Amino acid sequence: MYYQDLFTYMSNNLDYDIEFLQRKTYKEVNDLLINNKVDLAIICSGAYIDASVKDNIEILTVPVVDGKPFYQSFIIVNKDSKLEKFTDLKNKKFAFTDPISNTGTLYAKWLVKNMGENVDNYFSKTIYTYAHDISMQLVSKGIVDGASIDGLIFNYIKKHEPERIKNLKIIKKSELFGIPPVVIPNNLDYQLKSKLQKMFLNIHKDSLGKSILNKISIDKFIIGKDINYNNIRIMNSQIN
Incomplete structure (x- = not known):
């Protein structure tokens, strides 16, 4: 609901009609970017470093949350269980989110791989939920x-x-990773790119924009650095 407020703000600020497209999987969103079906997307960090899009997209801006452009993966269990550490989850049922999600899949698989175990048989059963809240x-x-x-x-x-x-x-909790970025196709019209970037970088400076960001727990947007995603790339290469 609050992201709809952001899209409305963007439409009014840029004087463009905004069409919101949503897909079940991160790969489907990447395909939209590759095929120039969207002008802008907010994507997972794992989707950003995925090989399929590396030559097709670029970071426009990144959000700052709690003062930093980084985030973490959390490994969670039921509070009433006796599970206290990741190794306790061996031979247990485990949920991933999307196959190319950084926090929802890559990190957990890397933990297993880093212990010298086989991801395919470490857990008794795995499922993909395609949503962190699920x-x-x-x-x-x-x-x-x-x-x-x-x-x-x-x-x-x-x-x-x-x-x-x-x-x-x-x-x-994982180490810090580069936060999910706002990305654009790298062949996007330069004038549109500039307008979009200016809008994101200044949204926190007016009262309406600030109130919208507060609702989605974002401090502001800044210029992103590709280097902040290198630890995810390394982790992904070690898994695959």
């Missing part, structure tokens, strides 16, 4: 034993809907 729900209800999720989403729900995470506990 992964949290499955852990909360005891349908799976653990999950790897986006710390930004966990913290947002903790702040605004704490009842939804009352049955969860975090047993491991």
